[in-house]
Each structure stands twice: as C-alpha cells, then as structure tokens.
Amino acid sequence: MHTNKFVGVALAGLALAVVQPVYADQGRFIATGAATTIDGAGGGGIVPWATLSSYAEEGQWGATASLTEVNVDDFALSVSAASLTFDNRFEFSIARQRFDLSTIGGELEQDIIGVKTRLYGDLIYGDLPQISAGIQYKKNRRFDLPSAVGAVDDSGLDYYVSAAKAWLDGPFHRTWLANVTLRATRANQTGLLGFGGDQNDDYKLMTEAAVGMFINRHWAVGMEYKQKPNNLSFADEQHWRDYFVAYFPTKSVALVAAYADLGSIAGLDAQEGIYVSLQATF
Amino acid sequence: MRWINVLPGVLVTFALLLPAPAAAKTELYSALGEEAGISRLMETFLLEIAADERIVEHFIDTDIERLHRLLTEQICELVGGPCVYSGEDMVTVHTGMGISHAEFNALVENLMTAMDAEGIPVGAQNQLLALLAEMHPEVVKL
Numbered sequence: 001m002h003t004n005k006f007v008g009v010a011l012a013g014l015a016l017a018v019v020q021p022v023y024a025d026q027g028r029f030i031a032t033g034a035a036t037t038i039d040g041a042g043g044g045g046i047v048p049w050a051t052l053s054s055y056a057e058e059g060q061w062g063a064t065a066s067l068t069e070v071n072v073d074d075f076a077l078s079v080s081a082a083s084l085t086f087d088n089r090f091e092f093s094i095a096r097q098r099f100d101l102s103t104i105g106g107e108l109e110q111d112i113i114g115v116k117t118r119l120y121g122d123l124i125y126g127d128l129p130q131i132s133a134g135i136q137y138k139k140n141r142r143f144d145l146p147s148a149v150g151a152v153d154d155s156g157l158d159y160y161v162s163a164a165k166a167w168l169d170g171p172f173h174r175t176w177l178a179n180v181t182l183r184a185t186r187a188n189q190t191g192l193l194g195f196g197g198d199q200n201d202d203y204k205l206m207t208e209a210a211v212g213m214f215i216n217r218h219w220a221v222g223m224e225y226k227q228k229p230n231n232l233s234f235a236d237e238q239h240w241r242d243y244f245v246a247y248f249p250t251k252s253v254a255l256v257a258a259y260a261d262l263g264s265i266a267g268l269d270a271q272e273g274i275y276v277s278l279q280a281t282f
Numbered sequence: 283m284r285w286i287n288v289l290p291g292v293l294v295t296f297a298l299l300l301p302a303p304a305a306a307k308t309e310l311y312s313a314l315g316e317e318a319g320i321s322r323l324m325e326t327f328l329l330e331i332a333a334d335e336r337i338v339e340h341f342i343d344t345d346i347e348r349l350h351r352l353l354t355e356q357i358c359e360l361v362g363g364p365c366v367y368s369g370e371d372m373v374t375v376h377t378g379m380g381i382s383h384a385e386f387n388a389l390v391e392n393l394m395t396a397m398d399a400e401g402i403p404v405g406a407q408n409q410l411l412a413l414l415a416e417m418h419p420e421v422v423k424l
C-alpha cells in the first residue's frame with residue numbers, strides 16, 4: 001500500500017530515537033516541543049500550537065517523527081508525520097493522512113506540507129505569549145469522493161496564527177499551558193473531504209484552542225477545541241474536541257492518548273473514540 | 283459563526299493575559315527545607331552543573347565555595363527566608379558571559395534534577411522555577 005513506505009520511514013525514526021542516545025542539542029525544557037497534530041505541525045492532537053516541534057533552541061536543529069491513530073465509531077484516521085525545526089524559529093513538517101471510511105467503505109488520503117515560524121516571544125519567559133504563524137498546503141491524493149459530495153478543489157492552503165503561554169507556577173502550583181489558534185481555511189473535514197463546497201467556497205476564520213495542566217514534568221492532561229467551517233450541503237460539519245493525557249518520559253519520546261469527539265462526519269453523527277499518538281524527537 | 287463556538291477561544295485569550303499568581307513565600311521556604319535544605323539543594327545543583335558539559339566551561343575559573351554560599355543566600359532570601367544576599371546584582375554578575383537561551387535552560391534543568399534528587403514536591407519546585415524564570419532577562423545574552 002502507498003502509505004507503507006511513509007510509515008516505514010516514520011517507524012525507523014521512532015525506533016532510532018528510542019534506542020539511540022540523543023546527540024542533538026536539546027536546549028529547551030522537556031515537553032516544550034509538545035506533540036504532533038494530525039496535520040503534522042507541532043502542537044496537541046488537533047490544534048497546532050505556537051510552540052515549535054522538537055527541543056531546538058537558538059542555533060540548534062531538531063526533528064520529530066510520529067505516528068497517530070484515531071478510531072471513532074465509523075471512521076479511522078492514520079497519520080505518519082515528520083518535522084524539522086531550526087533555531088526555535090522555523091518548523092517544517094510533512095504528514096500523510098489515511099482516512100478509512102470503515103462503515104461506508106472506501107478511503108481518503110491527504111498529504112500536508114507545513115511551515116510555521118515563531119514571530120514573537122517565548123512560551124516560558126516573559127509575560128507575553130509566544131506567537132507563531134503557519135501555512136499548510138494540503139493535497140488530496142484521491143478526489144473521487146470529495147468531488148462527488150460537492151468539494152470544489154483537491155488542494156488548499158490553510159493560514160494560521162497561534163499564541164501560547166505556559167505558567168510554570170499556575171493554579172494548584174502546577175505548570176499550565178494555554179494556546180489559541182486562529183485559522184483561515186476552506187477545508188472540509190480538515191481537507192479530507194476537499195476544499196470549498198457548494199454551500200460556501202470562501203475562506204472562513206476559525207478558532208481553535210487548547211488548555212493543559214502538567215501534573216509533573218512528565219505528565220500533562222488537557223483539552224482541545226477546533227472549530228470547522230460547514231462548506232458542503234450534503235452533510236453537516238461540526239467542531240472537534242479532545243481530552244488528552246500526554247506522557248513525556250524523556251526528551252526523546254512523547255505519547256499522547258485522548259478521547260476524541262469529532263461530531264458528525266459525512267452524515268454519520270456522534271463520531272467519538274480514541275486518539276493515540278507516538279512521537280520520537282531527535 | 284455562533285458565539286458559543288468562539289467562547290473557548292475568548293476564555294483562553296483572557297487566561298493568556300492573566301499574571302501568574304504570586305507564590306506564598308514563607309511556605310516555600312519551609313518546603314525547601316529552610317536554610318539547611320537550600321544549602322543542600324545548591325550543593326546538589328552545583329554538582330549537576332559540574333557534570334554538565336553544555337555549560338560547565340562557564341564555571342572553570344569560579345570559586346565554587348563562594349558561589350555555593352551566594353546562591354544559598356540568594357535563594358533563601360528569594361523564597362522568604364531570613365537571609366540577606368551579599369553578592370552582586372544579576373546583571374552585573376552575568377554581563378560579558380554571553381549566556382544563551384539554551385545555556386540558561388540547561389542550568390535550570392540541572393536545578394530540576396537537583397530538586398528531584400532532594401525530593402522537593404512538584405508545587406514547591408514550580409514556585410522556585412517561576413521565581414528564577416523572572417531573572418531570565420537579567421542573565422541571558424548580556
């Protein structure tokens with residue numbers, strides 16, 4: 001299958017990170033590289049954060065590889081992704097998504113190339129949040145189904161701005177993190193169902209947010225919210241939510257498990273299920 | 283766009299603008315084991331630094347006994363203990379060292395390791411880390 005080679009590369013990366021000692025300079029604190037979102041950008045699970053992936057500080061390089069599986073009632077999403085960050089300033093990411101329409105039958109596939117740049121501030125230091133901006137180029141690898149349900153284009157660009165802040169000593173003397181992301185998008189179901197539709201073909205500004213609390217340096221719990229446009233008349237599209245537990249045993253590995261509520265997808269309501277993601281950092 | 287959909291975003295935006303809550307300082311002094319505990323912590327901390335090749339070269343010509351005494355005084359005073367810091371101010375001390383962001387973080391990581399080793403509870407660790415993070419602009423890139 002076409003995703004196999006991609007998954008193979010990501011897996012090899014994961015194995016390497018787990019087995020090998022880390023040679024990269026990892027100049028930021030553990031967990032500040034966050035996890036990998038389903039679109040490949042550094043962040044939570046469904047919301048890209050203003051944080052840049054890996055632990056690269058000024059003048060340093062870092063990389064990540066990750067595998068993500070989301071299983072909801074009638075669908076399954078698999079994502080393999082990788083990212084490269086330089087200088088705690090530029091993040092480049094690639095992701096391949098495979099979306100199995102388990103109940104309906106068939107599958108959708110999408111590739112995403114992303115860049116994110118930190119514009120201002122620092123997640124930890126100073127009173128103001130860290131602000132980043134990003135662009136994601138998304139391309140459907142198959143457009144039969146999206147086109148059949150009214151999608152206009154098989155590719156699209158998302159533009160987003162994110163602000164994130166961590167409070168080392170927040171409520172309950174725990175470290176807290178909050179992120180808000182504003183995204184301009186034409187994507188249907190994040191692009192899996194194409195871009196633009198019969199109902200709306202313009203960019204819409206969507207709000208995404210995440211809040212998390214670190215129980216200690218290795219464990220965090222939190223939630224995310226992702227607003228989505230409703231471009232296709234064939235089925236109602238709803239916002240997404242997730243409630244996550246993240247585990248950072250070392251700077252090399254991050255494991256995220258979540259309960260995901262993806263609302264109605266392609267006319268099938270109440271898509272809820274489990275999200276699991278494993279990330280290796282170099 | 284329904285207002286309820288943007289509400290989480292609005293709430294988080296407000297949260298982003300809130301200042302961090304002030305630490306209850308004398309409690310922190312006790313949680314760190316008072317002056318004796320802080321002195322022990324600073325010793326473990328300096329041993330961690332000595333073993334950290336990312337930053338140890340900064341300390342090659344440093345009188346470690348003196349640095350230990352000054353750090354103990356400084357942290358003790360900072361967390362509400364009955365000590366008086368007798369060293370120079372942070373900017374004066376660190377000017378000319380060209381300490382990078384990564385080096386500052388490395389030093390703080392050594393403190394985290396030391397606090398774990400000394401069994402200091404997470405809440406007290408976070409309070410101390412927040413106080414030290416405020417000094418970031420007085421130490422880095424000078």
Ligand code: HEM
Pocket residue numbers: 337340341343344345349352353356368369370371375376379381385386387389414415417418421
């Ligand atoms: C919040 C963080 C820091 C605090 C609270 C702190 C505190 C201090 C104190 C109290 C002294 C002694 C002052 C004196 O001699 O009068 C000192 C000296 C020194 N600090 Fe820092 N420091 C911090 C970060 C750093 C970092 C990140 C580095 C380098 C990686 C560093 C390198 C040094 C060196 C080399 C000296 C000794 C200078 C000498 O030999 O006299 N400090 N620091």
